[in-house]
Ligand SMILES: O=C(CO)[C@@H](O)[C@H](O)COP(=O)(O)O
């Protein structure tokens with residue numbers, strides 16, 4: 311079944327534990343942790359200490375860490391120690407050393423993901439099918455929550471899904487940015503397994519209804 315990863319970027323940071331507990335109770339499957347360094351993307355979010363505190367408060371949650379940073383290998387161990395289950399980095403950040411970053415994350419014991427920005431040809435991710443655990447397709451330019459879903463995304467997911475089937479591998483496809491009751495089902499139809507949702511969940515009057523819809527249970 312489709313998994314819903316709640317992006318905590320849209321939470322109230324003064325009430326982070328409360329907001330995350332609520333979302334998990336409302337049916338979200340994972341917590342999505344957006345890490346921005348003000349260099350790879352033009353915004354700064356938070357670092358490993360925030361994950362460490364959240365993991366201490368909610369040890370049973372699964373933490374899907376999305377690194378939007380220029381030097382992912384340098385910080386992978388910090389996020390693993392802080393409680394990450396899966397660590398995703400951007401191919402565009404390390405065009406010549408992606409294999410080394412994958413090995414560095416694997417060495418921490420975490421699952422590994424790669425991500426591509428909307429402008430990166432989807433074929434750039436093909437060689438990693440069957441190599442990494444997850445491929446994250448950005449459906450907005452990374453850096454900020456609350457942006458509008460880019461309409462070319464389902465086609466990109468479908469191309470990855472077709473190549474995944476052709477190769478017979480089980481790499482998870484995740485999509486992130488502008489996911490809501492309208493765009494989520496389009497992505498699932500195109501092959502997405504995990505949907506990241508921030509503003510559409512945390513700002514919803516009835517988050518459970520949104521989760522049900524994204525799970526395909528509405
Ligand atoms: O990685 C990012 C943004 O760079 C995302 O995870 C967003 O934080 C998702 O937020 P919404 O678009 O769902 O509000």
Ligand SMILES: [Fe+2]
Pocket residue numbers: 317342343344376486506
């Ligand atoms: Fe993200």
